[in-house]
Structures are given as structure tokens and as C-alpha cells.
Amino acid sequence: MSAQPLTVRSATPPECRSCNTSVPVDEHFCPNCSRIQSLGRHGDYFAFLGLPRRLVIDPQELDRRFRDLSRKFHPDFYYNASPAERLASLERSSYLNDAYRALKQPVSRIEHLLTIEGLPMGKSEEGAATVPPGLLEEVFALNEELDEIRELRESGTDAATLAARLATARQPIEAKRDEHERALVEASEQWDRQADAPADARRATLESLRRLLLERNYITNLLGTIEREAAAHG
Amino acid sequence: MGKVVGIDLGTTNSLVAYATERGPVVIRDASGDALVPSVVSVEASGTVFVGREAQRRLLTDPSRTVYSVKRFMGRGVDDVQGEAHLLPFRVGGEPGGVVRIGVGDREFAPPEISAFVLRELKRRAEEHFREQGEFDFEVDRAVITVPAYFNDAQRTATRDAGRLAGLEVLRIINEPTAASLAYGLDQKNRGTIAVYDLGGGTFDISILKVEDGVFQVLSTNGDTHLGGDDIDRLLTELVLAELGTAGHGLPAETVQAIRKAAIQAKIDLSTGDETVLSVDRSPALPDGFTRRITRQEFERLIRPLVDRTLTPVRQALDDAGLEPREVDEVVLVGGSTRVPLVRRLVEELFGRTPHAGLNPDEVVAVGAAVQADILISGRREMLLLDVTPLSLGIETMGGVTTKIILRNSTIPASGREMFTTGVDGQTAVDVHVLQGERELATDCRSLARFRLRGIPPMPAGLPRIEVRFQIDANGILSVSAKELRTDIEQTIDVKPSYGLTDAEVERMLIDSFEHAEADFEARLLIDARNEAESIVHATEKSLRRPDFAQLAGHEVPPSEVASIEKAVAALKAAIAGTDREVIHGATHALNDATRHLAEVMMNNSVREALAGRSVNDV
Numbered sequence: 001m002s003a004q005p006l007t008v009r010s011a012t013p014p015e016c017r018s019c020n021t022s023v024p025v026d027e028h029f030c031p032n033c034s035r036i037q038s039l040g041r042h043g044d045y046f047a048f049l050g051l052p053r054r055l056v057i058d059p060q061e062l063d064r065r066f067r068d069l070s071r072k073f074h075p076d077f078y079y080n081a082s083p084a085e086r087l088a089s090l091e092r093s094s095y096l097n098d099a100y101r102a103l104k105q106p107v108s109r110i111e112h113l114l115t116i117e118g119l120p121m122g123k124s125e126e127g128a129a130t131v132p133p134g135l136l137e138e139v140f141a142l143n144e145e146l147d148e149i150r151e152l153r154e155s156g157t158d159a160a161t162l163a164a165r166l167a168t169a170r171q172p173i174e175a176k177r178d179e180h181e182r183a184l185v186e187a188s189e190q191w192d193r194q195a196d197a198p199a200d201a202r203r204a205t206l207e208s209l210r211r212l213l214l215e216r217n218y219i220t221n222l223l224g225t226i227e228r229e230a231a232a233h234g
Numbered sequence: 235m236g237k238v239v240g241i242d243l244g245t246t247n248s249l250v251a252y253a254t255e256r257g258p259v260v261i262r263d264a265s266g267d268a269l270v271p272s273v274v275s276v277e278a279s280g281t282v283f284v285g286r287e288a289q290r291r292l293l294t295d296p297s298r299t300v301y302s303v304k305r306f307m308g309r310g311v312d313d314v315q316g317e318a319h320l321l322p323f324r325v326g327g328e329p330g331g332v333v334r335i336g337v338g339d340r341e342f343a344p345p346e347i348s349a350f351v352l353r354e355l356k357r358r359a360e361e362h363f364r365e366q367g368e369f370d371f372e373v374d375r376a377v378i379t380v381p382a383y384f385n386d387a388q389r390t391a392t393r394d395a396g397r398l399a400g401l402e403v404l405r406i407i408n409e410p411t412a413a414s415l416a417y418g419l420d421q422k423n424r425g426t427i428a429v430y431d432l433g434g435g436t437f438d439i440s441i442l443k444v445e446d447g448v449f450q451v452l453s454t455n456g457d458t459h460l461g462g463d464d465i466d467r468l469l470t471e472l473v474l475a476e477l478g479t480a481g482h483g484l485p486a487e488t489v490q491a492i493r494k495a496a497i498q499a500k501i502d503l504s505t506g507d508e509t510v511l512s513v514d515r516s517p518a519l520p521d522g523f524t525r526r527i528t529r530q531e532f533e534r535l536i537r538p539l540v541d542r543t544l545t546p547v548r549q550a551l552d553d554a555g556l557e558p559r560e561v562d563e564v565v566l567v568g569g570s571t572r573v574p575l576v577r578r579l580v581e582e583l584f585g586r587t588p589h590a591g592l593n594p595d596e597v598v599a600v601g602a603a604v605q606a607d608i609l610i611s612g613r614r615e616m617l618l619l620d621v622t623p624l625s626l627g628i629e630t631m632g633g634v635t636t637k638i639i640l641r642n643s644t645i646p647a648s649g650r651e652m653f654t655t656g657v658d659g660q661t662a663v664d665v666h667v668l669q670g671e672r673e674l675a676t677d678c679r680s681l682a683r684f685r686l687r688g689i690p691p692m693p694a695g696l697p698r699i700e701v702r703f704q705i706d707a708n709g710i711l712s713v714s715a716k717e718l719r720t721d722i723e724q725t726i727d728v729k730p731s732y733g734l735t736d737a738e739v740e741r742m743l744i745d746s747f748e749h750a751e752a753d754f755e756a757r758l759l760i761d762a763r764n765e766a767e768s769i770v771h772a773t774e775k776s777l778r779r780p781d782f783a784q785l786a787g788h789e790v791p792p793s794e795v796a797s798i799e800k801a802v803a804a805l806k807a808a809i810a811g812t813d814r815e816v817i818h819g820a821t822h823a824l825n826d827a828t829r830h831l832a833e834v835m836m837n838n839s840v841r842e843a844l845a846g847r848s849v850n851d852v
Contacts, residue, residue, distance in 0.1 A: 070448065080610075080612065094704065100644070
């Protein structure tokens with residue numbers, strides 16, 4: 001099973017099925033007969049919600065757009081419509097729900113931006129086996145400490161001592177995570193300022209966003225490992 | 235077009251409501267009762283009783299009477315092993331297949347039993363509309379509610395039940411969300427609401443955000459096997475245990491009498507601090523049974539059950555990203571929320587007094603009526619955005635679940651997954667669809683298996699088959715597939731793991747029409763017998779009257795008396811049979827034979843009545 005390219009767009013704008021007017025892909029309704037349009041191969045959640053391709057989004061604005069479009073697309077309101085319109089309503093509502101979910105959280109929002117900008121994360125990289133270079137030091141130290149804690153646990157050391165060691169081991173990782181959160185926010189803001197910047201500068205920002213996300217996923221996994229060890233202490 | 239209604243198809247009780255311009259109306263019977271017990275009793279003759287009458291039959295004819303069938307909707311035989319032992323009716327079916335309910339020599343799928351309840355509600359609603367003087371009183375469409383935590387198979391089973399009852403199911407909606415719609419009507423609601431819904435057999439928690447008339451569910455959780463039924467069972471088991479050896483092997487009638495007493499004690503303890511649980515004497519229980527029970531003891535008994543509702547509540551809050559105190563309003567739904575312990579624990583968890591302004595038994599049906607009205611009117615002031623309660627996935631290499639649509643995704647929702655072949659020239663791929671949160675396929679609910687066929691022969695790994703999973707606004711899944719290289723749509727035959735195929739539903743529909751005719755015939759037969767019996771009774775009474783002796787001999791010749799006696803005997807014989815025409819014929823014959831006698835007796839009594847009175851007094 002492989003990932004599916006999301007940015008396929010029709011070369012020619014699709015036509016309205018009911019009046020054959022050519023309708024731009026980002027229009028939800030036919031400008032001529034105002035019928036709901038079938039979804040086609042849409043791939044840009046920002047454009048779908050009528051938002052600029054920016055990473056800082058006012059959550060209330062996003063909620064408002066989601067509600068407004070839900071009121072326009074939802075199958076509840078197409079109960080007596082033609083089968084084609086009912087299908088279009090179903091597809092468009094499903095897609096809207098996906099778009100809203102993806103853009104609501106900052107991390108999935110960045111992932112979507114990377115996808116439509118041609119730098120998708122790819123499923124296999126999410127839990128990356130290879131240690132990101134920026135984390136080598138922390139990972140090395142943590143693994144060593146975890147080994148020692150495991151040995152202590154097996155030799156019957158009391159839970160309080162183990163918990164204290166684990167808490168200490170956790171600190172640098174958490175610090176790293178906080179650092180990454182800040183870096184992600186900074187890179188996001190930088191992207192938003194670069195709307196008119198040259199392509200290579202924009203590309204560099206996207207690449208640093210991508211690197212930060214990969215590291216972030218790695219850190220999340222490390223914290224998961226610590227949690228599992230903590231659980232083993234009972 | 236006929237009428238549209240909203241139906242709450244409950245584990246214990248069901249009811250029907252509809253929308254009017256002045257707001258939603260719950261349909262009640264002559265005595266003002268809206269609740270129709272979800273109990274179905276099937277007589278040996280084939281006559282079906284639903285509701286109160288069926289509930290009465292639980293005490294007299296338990297083995298032919300089915301209750302709590304909602305617990306078996308869309309479930310497999312293996313799921314329900316543990317709970318069949320206290321039930322008076324047979325629960326069976328093929329291993330690995332759907333549950334079958336056995337009544338006498340007939341077997342029913344759970345949706346068929348639910349369809350009887352739905353038909354009764356439909357009949358009630360039609361009677362109501364007829365009484366209202368509506369020209370077009372037929373009810374042909376409905377919104378039916380289900381627990382939010384119902385899986386795909388359980389929802390589909392409910393939709394099948396609607397079809398079997400002759401209803402077009404406009405929409406399946408979730409009970410807690412329906413309740414929130416009903417609450418949303420009379421308030422300018424805005425904010426975060428938690429709906430805690432503990433019914434007869436199921437528990438749901440839904441967290442919603444309400445803004446601008448959009449009711450957006452943020453998360454939902456629950457337990458489809460937790461409700462008032464379980465409280466009743468605990469109390470029943472308590473009594474059986476205290477009866478000791480006498481509690482073993484009691485006939486089903488007695489177990490039902492104990493259950494009835496347990497339910498009454500539970501209800502009493504919602505208001506009183508103590509009550510007496512008392513079971514009447516019966517042959518199997520010659521001393522009867524009485525036992526004082528305090529609320530404290532009752533609460534100790536049911537505490538573990540109520541505690542079980544709190545884990546889903548915390549999970550739902552967590553999924554919504556909220557702390558209990560961030561919830562603006564807590565709404566209680568379902569009859570079991572009348573139990574004080576439930577109220578207390580919910581209040582403790584959220585740190586606020588729960589809202590219970592509307593009747594917890596009726597609020598769900600009211601919400602269903604509101605949603606039905608939205609669907610047919612196209613009015614957009616209110617919109618319900620619900621979620622799918624469980625993740626949808628497929629089984630991949632090594633028996634692992636790969637999730638495609640995550641739980642708490644707003645519906646409608648779609649997902650896609652790419653498949654390819656493993657062998658050169660392979661033209662088919664098997665897909666196993668699952669629902670649940672667990673990592674291993676065997677720990678998730680098997681929804682369906684299907685085979686992608688018609689893949690153009692290509693080297694292994696080359697075909698790119700995109701399978702699209704669509705969950706509609708009912709929370710029900712459909713699947714489509716396409717080979718992307720050739721753009722060929724694939725044929726999919728979905729075999730539901732715990733559901734009925736379309737062909738089975740069709741067959742049941744035909745069966746139900748046939749049985750509807752049989753049921754109708756059975757009713758006519760009963761009517762004919764009743765009429766015949768009352769004539770026999772009246773005739774025999776006349777022959778025993780003191781004045782008959784005076785009349786016999788001169789006004790009524792012995793030959794006439796003999797022919798009347800002959801006609802009575804013939805009619806009695808006809809009543810013992812099952813031929814309605816024969817009963818009718820014999821009834822007419824007796825009527826004819828007694829006509830002269832009736833006239834004579836009538837004149838005689840008129841004479842007596844008038845004797846000694848002047849014409850002016852008459």
C-alpha cells in the first residue's frame with residue numbers, strides 16, 4: 001500500500017453537470033445555475049475553505065467558515081435534490097470535514113501545507129527509524145539512562161528511586177520538545193511573511209518546517225518510550 | 235406524500251413524535267401514555283402483541299415474549315453468550331453468525347422483532363393523525379434514533395428494522411444528539427454541552443459545541459451493553475441468590491415476576507429511602523418473597539455499574555480536549571438517570587448540577603421529530619454535525635488494523651486506501667473491514683469482508699486500486715473501488731459480518747407481508763370466536779331463565795328448543811376449530827334458530843314491564 005498523491009488537479013476546469021458551464025475548481029456552486037458541484041480532484045484545504053495558504057489561523061474564523069460551509073453542503077439540505085446533487089453534497093461535506101480537521105491543529109496544518117507544496121511527509125517517515133541529526137546527543141544520553149533504569153528495575157530497586165531517575169531522564173527531552181514547539185511557531189510565522197518572497201527562500205522555510213516536524217515526531221516517540229518504562233514500574 | 239415522524243426505538247420503551255408549526259408533539263394513547271414497551275409477544279396462532287399487552291404476557295406466556303431485543307441488534311451469537319441465561323425466550327443462531335430469537339417454532343432476526351415495535355408506533359401515529367382529521371394520515375417516513383456508540387452493524391440492523399416495518403428511514407441519528415436538539419429548541423443555546431444518556435440497555439456520552447444553531451459533536455463514547463436492564467438484573471440475581479436452592483430452576487413466569495418486583499423496587503428507591511421488594515406467591519414460590527431494601531444498600535449494589543459510565547465520560551472529555559469544568563451544561567437523558575446515585579456521580583464529576591428540564595424519557599423522540607422536520611423542510615436554522623464513534627479500518631499484513639477514518643471524525647466522512655496485487659496476473663483482492671480502536675484485527679469488530687474483482691491482469695504490485703470508504707450522515711459505511719491505471723470501477727460484494735444481506739431483508743419483507751396476512755387472519759378468527767362465544771353465552775343464559783320454563787311448551791314448542799340446543803352444540807364445535815367461515819355459518823344458524831324465541835321473550839318482558847302501569851307512564 002502506498003500513499004496517494006493528493007495534488008492532482010484537472011488540467012481543464014470541470015463543467016457543471018446541470019448546465020455545462022465551466023466552473024473553477026475552488027467554486028462550490030455553479031456561478032450560472034447555483035447548483036452544488038461535484039468535488040472532482042480537489043487537493044487544497046486552504047483554498048477550499050477560502051483561506052490564504054498561511055499557517056497562523058484565527059481558530060474562530062476557521063470555525064465560522066466551517067459552520068457556514070456545513071450549512072451550504074450538508075446532506076440534510078439535499079434530501080429532495082437530484083441524485084447527482086446528493087452525491088456532490090456528500091462528497092463536499094466529507095471533504096469539508098477532512099479539511100477542517102486537518103487545519104484545526106497546527107501540526108496537521110503544517111503537514112497539509114507541505115503536501116500541497118510538494119514536500120509531503122510520507123507515512124514511513126513519521127516514526128523515522130533513523131535518528132534526526134539534531135537529536136543525536138539527547139537520544140544517546142536517554143538510551144543509556146533507560147538501559148540503566150531497566151537494569152535497576154530488574155534488580156528490584158524501589159519505585160520511588162526509579163521514578164526520580166526517570167523524571168530526570170525526561171527533562172532534557174521535554175526541554176527539546178518545548179524548543180521545537182517554539183521553532184515551529186517561528187518557522188510558521190516566517191512562512192506567513194514570505195507570501196511575496198522568492199521561491200528558494202520559501203522552499204528553505206518549507207524544508208525547515210519539514211525537518212522540525214520529523215524531529216518532533218521522533219521526540220514524541222521518545223516520550224512514549226519513557227511512558228512505557230514508567231508504566232512498567234507500576 | 236405521507237407523514238414523517240421521529241422515533242425513539244428504545245431498549246425498554248419506544249415512542250413516536252412529530253413536528254408541528256407550534257413545536258414538536260409526542261404522540262400519546264388515550265390515557266396520556268407515550269411509552270410503548272419494546273416488548274413483542276407472538277402467540278402460537280401467529281398473532282403478535284406489542285407494548286403493554288405483550289408486557290403483561292411476560293408474566294403469563296414468557297417463552298413467547300421478547301424484550302430488550304435492542305441488545306441483540308447487529309450482534310453475533312458469540313457476543314451474547316453471557317446474557318441469555320435470564321431471558322425467557324431462546325437466543326441462538328449459527329456460530330459466527332447473527333443472533334436469532336426463537337419463539338415457539340418461529341425464528342426471528344432481531345430487526346424483525348424491532349420491526350413489530352416500529353409497526354405499532356406507525357399504527358399509533360396513523361391513528362393519531364386520523365383522529366386529528368388529517369386526510370393524509372399514512373406514516374411512511376421516519377427518523378429513528380440509535381445509541382451514539384452503536385457500530386455500523388447495529389445501525390444497519392436498525393435501518394433494516396425500519397424497512398421491514400414499511401418505513402423509509404430518512405436518517406439514523408444518535409440519541410444524545412437528538413436530545414441536544416430538543417434542548418436547543420427553547421434556549422438560545424451557545425457553549426459546550428455534555429449529554430449523559432443512560433437508558434434501558436445502553437450508555438452514551440456526547441460532548442457538543444453549540445454555536446449559531448450548529449450542534450457540533452466534538453466527541454462521543456459509551457457502552458452499548460450498560461443500562462437500567464443491568465440494574466434490574468443485579469436486583470433479580472440478588473433475590474434468586476437469597477432464595478437459595480429455591481431460586482434454582484424457577485419457571486420463567488416466576489423469574490419474570492421477580493424481575494417485575496425488582497424494577498418496582500428500583501423505581502421506588504428513586505424517591506424513597508427504603509422500600510419492600512415483594513414477589514407474589516405462586517406455585518413455584520409458595521411463600522412468595524419479601525425483603526426490605528434501603529437506598530444505601532441499593533446504591534452499594536449498583537455502584538460498580540454506575541462507575542462504569544465514568545470511564546467513557548472521561549475519555550470523551552479527553553478526546554474533546556476539555557476539562558470537566560469547562561463544560562457549560564450537563565444534560566441528563568434516559569430513564570435510568572432518575573436514579574439518585576447516577577445524578578450524584580455525574581454532578582460530582584462535572585462540578586455542576588445537571589440539567590433535567592425536559593422529560594428524560596421523551597426528549598430523544600422530540601429531537602428525532604425536529605431532525606425529521608429539518609430533512610423534509612430543508613430549513614437551515616439548525617444543523618446537527620455528528621461524529622463516528624469508532625475508528626474504521628482494514629486488516630493489513632500480520633492481522634494488524636490500519637485505521638482509515640478515525641473515531642470522532644465528523645460525518646459524513648470519507649477515507650481512501652490504495653491496494654495492489656501480490657501475485658502476477660492476480661484479478662481479485664480480499665478486504666476485511668473493521669471497526670474499533672484496537673491494534674489487532676481480531677480485537678476489533680468485523681464489519682464486512684469483500685472481494686475486489688475484475689482487476690485487469692498485470693504483474694504483481696502494478697495495479698493501483700483505490701478503495702474509497704464513505705461514512706454517510708447515518709454513520710453507515712459504503713465502499714467503492716477503482717483501479718486507477720485503467721480507471722475501471724471494481725465490483726464489490728460486501729458480506730456483512732453481523733448483519734443481513736439485502737436479499738435477506740427482501741425475503742423478510744415478503745415474509746412479513748405474508749405473516750401480516752396471517753396476523754390479520756388470526757385477528758379475524760379471534761373476532762369471530764369472540765362474537766360466537768357471546769351468542770352461545772347469551773343463548774344458554776336465556777334457556778336457564780326462570781320465565782323460560784313457563785314459555786316452553788306452549789309459546790315455544792319442544793321441537794324449537796331441540797333445534798336451538800342443536801345449533802348451540804354446532805357453534806361450540808365450530809369455535810373449537812380454526813375455520814372462520816364455519817364459525818360465521820354456525821353463528822348465523824344459531825341466530826336464526828333463536829329468532830322466534832327472542833321475539834317471544836322480548837314481548838314477554840315488555841308485557842311484564844308494562845303490567846300495572848297506565849299508558850301515560852310509559
